[in-house]
Amino acid sequence: AQTVTQSQPEMSVQEAETVTLSCTYDTSENNYYLFWYKQPPSRQMILVIRQEAYKQQNATENRFSVNFQKAAKSFSLKISDSQLGDTAMYFCAFMPTWGGSEKLVFGKGTKLTVNP
């Protein structure tokens, strides 16, 4: 069974600074997707960034980038130039791509607070 671990229950950062959220996962699959989802307070979950395991290049989306280390099974999220609107719960998630269960497995989340 796949598991996703987020070891930082809460983090805070000053506006305009950079913060990194950690995520590790455990799987025997070779092909899979990894995701970071954002859940603002009382609002729906939205995708921040996604990485296919077969791609060596780290994904980036504007101020958001990942550090994907496949051998270490690590998938951290870096948020640059943090903004107040980045305050949210952030969930790391895993999904196999072929032959496995097509469901997202989530970590327990990291609550990020961006301070003015």
Place this chain on the structure above:
Amino acid sequence: DTGVSQDPRHKITKRGQNVTFRCDPISEHNRLYWYRQTLGQGPEFLTYFQNEAQLEKSRLLSDRFSAERPKGSFSTLEIQRTEQGDSAMYLCASSQSNGELFFGEGSRLTVL
């Protein structure tokens, strides 16, 4: 509206009553998922459909829970004989085959 919609957004019920939640996915999405989320936790998988076929159910989904997706469009999640432990946010999501899930705003259940 092109997003995932869920109804009702909030439901308060007494223990022992039955409740039903509805999810309308994004129209071209063939996969539909139900998750449960309790306070301070990540979403836990309940079940998912590809078109009208229910392909996987979590062992979290006891006999009191049933989900359907007739005609491969909207889906319903019914909880019979609710218990206080069923209090949670029930999230619906839909996707095509590329792995990205789009979530609704959820249906919050409170069992008194």
